[in-house]
Amino acid sequence: MARAGLLLGSLPASLLVTGCEGPQSALMPAGENAQRIATLTFWMAGTALIIWLLVMVLAVLATTNWKRSWRLPRLITGIGIAGGLLPAVLLGALLGYSLPLLRNDGPAPALRIEVTGERWWWRVRYVAPGGMPVELANEIRLPAGVTAEFLLSSPEIIHSFWIPSLAGKVDMIPGRVNRLHITPTHTGSFRGVCAEFCGSAHAQMAFAVEVMTPDAFQQWLAAQAAPVVPEGHGAGERAFAANGCGGCHAIRGSEHRGSIGPDLTHVGSRLTIAAGTRSNDVPELHRWLAATEAVKPGVRMPSYSMLPETELAVLAAWLGTLE
């Protein structure tokens, strides 16, 4: 038992070297909700470790001669205290602390964002009061210090919306709209993922999260709201139209109004493509167009490998200009 204890004791220490950081770590919170939970985590984990050690010590002592003074009635009292009373008190305290955290969120904030879990990407819609909604995909930008309300749903299968650095996850369930309030505390780049198993591309269903200063956020949102100004009717747009891309994708300000796939109005300005799985540059766009299935198994967008390389290159380059 002592050896076991030693082993278990040394492992976490070595693991801490690996650190808690990472773009989707719940232990490096950048949101109020995640901050509260991280604090709770450290407290609970610390207490759990102490309790574990105490139980182990007790078990080891029970096998030694040291325990000779433990007579049967005292042992039974001990069972009552250690097994009944202490857990009841500790758990009561834990519940007393944690249940109030469930309190309903305050009044609906002005910033509302609808996120829909598609197969296998995220449709993101900023709903500005009065204005036209701004739609984009696989990217969420938030102003630091401002509470945003997310309206989460799914047309087909269940997904779960999780930005570990900002808040706990909430499921997206067909037929329901779940709400989540997020208040980022400081700026930075983070990553969100789908946490509910959703089939073949579950592992490739992520999104980029950018927390900006409120001013930068407003500028970005205004830019996103504007229709795109394509650079002339070049070869890129002709290829887009000729291959029927507009059947699924919309480019606001053009005749392309498909709504099955992601809105591509400002695709060139996005941080990632293919639902947070690839960086957004022309070579990656090219690879994506040529072999979607290789990036995202089971993807509904067909590969365009039958197109000549030159046409793919033109198309990729043109998409990159849609900023």
Place this chain on the structure above:
Amino acid sequence: MNILEGDTAQFEGLPDEFPGGDADRPQENAGHRAEQRAQLHRVWRSPSGWRALSDVQNSIVGRWYLTASLLFFLFAGVLGLLVRVQLAVPNNNFLSPAAYNEVFTMHGTVMMFLFAVPIFEAFSILLLPAFTGSRELPFPRLSAYGFWCFLIGGLFVCGSLFFDAAPNGGWFMYPPLTTAYEPGLGADIWLLGLSFIEVSSIAAAVELIVGVLKCRAPGMRINLMPLYAWYLLVVAAMILFAFPPLIAGDLLFELERALHWPFFDASRGGDPLLWQHLFWIFGHPEVYIIFLPSVALVAMIVPTFARHPIVGYSWVVLSAVGTGFLSFGLWVHHMYTTGVPNLSLAFFSAASEAVAIPTAVQIFCFIATVAAGRVVRSVPMLFVAGALAIFVLGGLTGVMVAIVPFDTQVHDSYFVVAHLHYVLIGGMLFPLVAALYYYHPLITAKRLSERLGRIAFWLMFAGFNIAFLPMHLTGLKGMPRRVQTYDTGLGFDTLNLVSTLGAFVLAAGVAVWVWDLIRPKQRQSHSARNPWNAGTLEWLSDIPGEPYGLRSIPDIGSRYPLWQQPQLMREVDEGRGYLADADEGFRETLVTSPVDAVPEQCLRVPGVSFMPMIAALFTGGLFILPVFKAYTAAGFSGLAALATILHWLWTGTAQIPKTADRDVGRGLTLPNYVSGPKAVGWWAMLITMIGDMTAFLSLIFGYFFFWTIHLPFPPVDQAGPGLLWPLLGLALLLMAWGGVRLALRFNRLDRGPAVCAMLAAACGLTVLGLAALAAGPLVYRMDPVSHAYPAIVLALLLWLAAHALVGMVMQGYCLARRLAGRITATHDADLRNVLLYWHFLAFTAVVTVATIAVFPALSR
């Protein structure tokens, strides 16, 4: 505190003498004893050659069961290793996403359904008679039937992996992914294959509950039972209440997949969350169904090596019962992130925390037992100690994940993967290995190696912690579960590599253990009798054991009879207990009363038969053929199963004995035939129907679940079955029920023609009732594909109709038995059991009609 003082008093005031022993009985001569032994051998001998497959005896079937579930464990373990290989490095393509999804789905499914639950049934079938001092379980053929169902279903589900047709929707099978977006057979194989296996679990639960309640050695009052029997009772009862909701869910699910009835389709009035509720009402108790039997094994092992009776017997029992109860109130903690209201979250969070208390009490009782005694070091105790270290940590992380805000972060992340493996491997696998080291001499007459056991332990213990401890951090750093791969730069790389290395060390430990199990042992001498100097009854068995178990059945007056009744072994071996002979040429065991274990009957236990295997094959056809849309063939297979089971019942159960009474020894004469609540068959019916009620009430839950999410419900544009037809159907079924009651009454008066007339009339009324029930949906043209409302109404009516059909077959069976002279005025077990079935059927009919016809009429 009184109960607890009773505990020690129990130990100190031990009866030294064989309680109730009659010293007056003349010493029997050696020749007579040898003759008795030969009789017992003749009667209990196992068939050999290919006929060995017709064996039904608990020690043989138990061994098959144990072997099969261990093989499934190894299979699922290999799948787990494949998962770890795939995740060892980022962006790996060792397994394609499609293959990975099949592999992790099967890993969970096989571990849960084909290993963790069945192995406990296997252990219990194998050892329960030894624990309780009986010769056999009450329904050996039912155990055999359950085993064959398990084996056929298990091979079918596992085999699918080799045809690339395996389920790939996760072991939880959440719709609508699995109802609408996964073509292929996988989900059907999961649903039908596992429903089939659940049949065997329920069969085992019935068998084991009756075995514990009715087949104990005389004098083994309920407060003297070995703790294993208590846990078994709790767990079997939990199976009875936990598995049926899943079976009901499976039924709805398959109706949606095969016939497009939209129970879980939100666009047509269904709700995917209904499945989650039904699945977790099963799924959470399932965890305790897996965990408690292993605690039971620990409760048997610890006192032996502490050389001290368990400290706090009553506390352990109360905690086990408490855990069983609480486990049904926790299921929503698997659904914290689905958006259920905060009030429910608070309730389920508190209930989930509360379950830590009985668990802690059990653990401290074991530690106290060790403290009260003087520990003997051994491999079983080593594994128990390892289990303690692992399980306590898993339990503590369990307390953490039960806290809602924390859970919203770690739910469906690797933290939960770590938590559940700590709980299951610490709470189930380590105690199981301990128990196999402990009971190996009893099962095979040979001891396992101390040296290999220690090597296996340290490899498993170290490997396990290296594999799973880092996962807590992996999860907190944001790695979701069930992902086929992950990207670099997220901080998961090192952690995953370490986990994979640990998994292989763990696997090496398992390999050493398996080698110890299978290494040739012909040259190893037999273990001594009671090699560990244990105090519990099972160690009274000879080594190697006899097929009939104990030479004679003792009177029990203490919890640790081998410690507390020193004369016991000699008296049993000298044949001075009950049933020392098999004069009449039947396999026999004693049936005793449930609480005080007063002998009530000498039960003639059915012997070898191919019927269970044949019935299982045809039942398998009924479940498996629909996967391939072969509905006609499935129907015929079902009819063949029914015919086989009827033949089996007709020739094997409730036989009228030629001699009314049996001198069982020690001056006691018992009847060979009893009926009603004294009979094991009546109890089996009662227990089966309790499980059946649970499934039925799960469907009713489904109806009211839809009622809560729709306003108005029933929807205005949807036709219902009306009021008239369902009420008429109900009236007819209640009259049929009355017919069965009258038949029993006339039978007591021995008025044969009246009995037959009543049964025939009841059959007719049942047919009319079925027609009336069918009329409602037909007249009002209910379309179950259009909306969840008509779908759930028709599902309820189908359920009722299927039960009425079975009730009708039972009425016909009794009619035939009465005509054939197999039911008489005094031998009415069949009739009483059928009446019991009809009580439940009447309840089902009343509740169904009240729900689908009266409730909408009142609420409109």
